[in-house]
Amino acid sequence: MTAFDRAAPAPKALLLAATFNGSQRRIIEACAELRREIFESDPAHWPAIFDDFTARRLVAKPARAQLEADDENGLRRQAEHDLQTAATALAALQDERRTELFRSAARLAKYIAHGILTADEARAVLIDASVENGAVAAHGRVWAEQCVDRAFALGRADPLPPLARRFLRGPAE
Numbered sequence: 001m002t003a004f005d006r007a008a009p010a011p012k013a014l015l016l017a018a019t020f021n022g023s024q025r026r027i028i029e030a031c032a033e034l035r036r037e038i039f040e041s042d043p044a045h046w047p048a049i050f051d052d053f054t055a056r057r058l059v060a061k062p063a064r065a066q067l068e069a070d071d072e073n074g075l076r077r078q079a080e081h082d083l084q085t086a087a088t089a090l091a092a093l094q095d096e097r098r099t100e101l102f103r104s105a106a107r108l109a110k111y112i113a114h115g116i117l118t119a120d121e122a123r124a125v126l127i128d129a130s131v132e133n134g135a136v137a138a139h140g141r142v143w144a145e146q147c148v149d150r151a152f153a154l155g156r157a158d159p160l161p162p163l164a165r166r167f168l169r170g171p172a173e
Helices: 013-018 023-032 030-038 045-068 074-090 098-111 119-135 135-139 141-155
Strands: none
Touching: 013 023, 013 045, 023 030, 023 045, 023 074, 030 045, 074 119, 098 119, 098 135, 098 141, 119 135, 119 141, 135 141
């Protein structure tokens, strides 16, 4: 038996910080059921427990979004507007280009997760904006694609925003 084997186990709070990133820890803190399930189990199982929880949450959210959507066409118009607004702002940047590409993609991920936009269309628009601002030339297309994909994965559990009045369907004809 080595000295390492005789060491006291690490505190669960420290293990939690080492196992999960900041956004994952915020999700855990916000959900009492998940927090209890994690702390009552072996730390080796924590990532699987978290993944199962987020997968269940993703399955439930699109179904709720379908019921809550006042106007699918309005949501599509809103998503396209948000995508174009993000791309225009991104294309004009000279500083913080890398960070803003990730932020923009993460903000749009909710539309992809709920089937309002496709990942391919959003990715193409955001990468084109990054080509315009020089980030792709500086960091490479592979970096840009991976950055967008990571952001889409991070924001996939976000709820849809309320439909803005200007995108609501007009009166039925």
